Amino acid sequence: MGLTVKDIATALEAQAFGAVGIWIEGASEPSSATSSQLALAMDPKYAEGLAEGQARAAIVWDGADWTALGLEAAIVVPRPRYAMSGLTALMDPGPEIAQGIHTSAVIDPTAKIGANASIGPLVVIGARAEIGPNARIASHVTIAEDAVIGEDALIHSGVRIGARVQIGARFICQPGAVIGADGFSFVTPEKSRVEDARANLGQAGEAINASWTRIHSLGGVEICDDVEIGANTCIDRGTIRSTKIGNRTKLDNLVHIGHNVEVGEDSLLCGQVGIAGSTRIGNRVVLGGQCGVSDNIFVGDDVVAGGATKMMSKVPAGRIVLGYPAMKMEQYLEASRNWRRLPRLMDDINSLKSAIKSDESDT
Secondary structure, three states, rough: OOOEEHHHHHHHOOOOEHHHHEEEOOOHHHHHOOOOEEEEEOHHHHHHHHHOOOOOEEOOOOOOOOOOOOOOOEOOOHHHHHHHHHHHHHHOOOOOOOEEEEEOEEEEEOOEEOOOOOOOOEEEEEEOEEOOOOOEEOHHHHHHOOOEEEEOOOEOOOEEOOOEEEEEEOOOOOOOOOEEEOOOOOOOOOOOOOHHHHHOOOOOOOOOOOEEEOOOOEEEEEOOOOOOOOOHHHEEOOOOOOEEEEOOOOEOOOOEEEEEEEEOOEEEEOOOOOOOOOEEEEEOEEEEOOOOOOOEEEEOOOEHHHHHHOEOOOEEEOOOOEEEEEEHHHHHHHHHHHHHHHHHHHHHHHHHHHHHHHHHOOO
């Protein structure tokens, strides 16, 4: 695939200067760019890299003297990282999935396949499943009975979509994700030690652990439009009602969404986030990598949680939190400074104790 500098600038709604007819076949970091690649020099710190590479054209920062940098053409963007979104979308061909239905695919006669759908090798589609128009499904994907996939979906290799899962339009799912497995829900015939510990705030009680009995998952999973799911992420079915993911929400790799969880719109859940059952996550929430959210709580709209934060109770809307347990970021930073001072504080206390003992012995 190739584009001219002018083509790229037009797609990015950016300004182009110089020899805008130069043919571009890819993008590169400045220091390793070839003459047919667009160098991504969006910050002055990349100026030296341009001199090391062979790029004739580059995306540069606003105000850059591109001719002095030895370039023949330049694209100037006001918000470089946002421009990266448009550029990468423009240049990414996506997986090669042949048009039509591969001969090795196994599709139940009652399934409905939308117009122009592409279904790769060894895909299995169950009874009464519905695949929307223009969907692209790569190899080794399984889609169980009564699942619905919206239009323009892109499902990468090895994805597992369970029974009764409902997915909206323009869905993107990375390899190995599992959507619609049973929720992790078990109960004992009598009150368990876990229930006792919760009720007594950790104090030992009389209850003992007995054999665990499964609570089956009768609900499904509902995923709205423009949602993206990362590799090896798991979203469990609800127990009675469905687990839900809102419009335009993005889940990174290795995220786990427990049964009955509801995640709002435009939220961003980074790698290894775990959300326990029946918790609700608001709109525009950002959870950094390895965040954990306890069960049956509510995280309000516009909450931002730093990496490895553990939320054990309700988090009000708009709050920025960090730590274990989660606290306001400024409180956590102050507390962490105090933690680092503890050894010195203990030394001071021990010195005072010694001085007091010495005084007492003298008297």
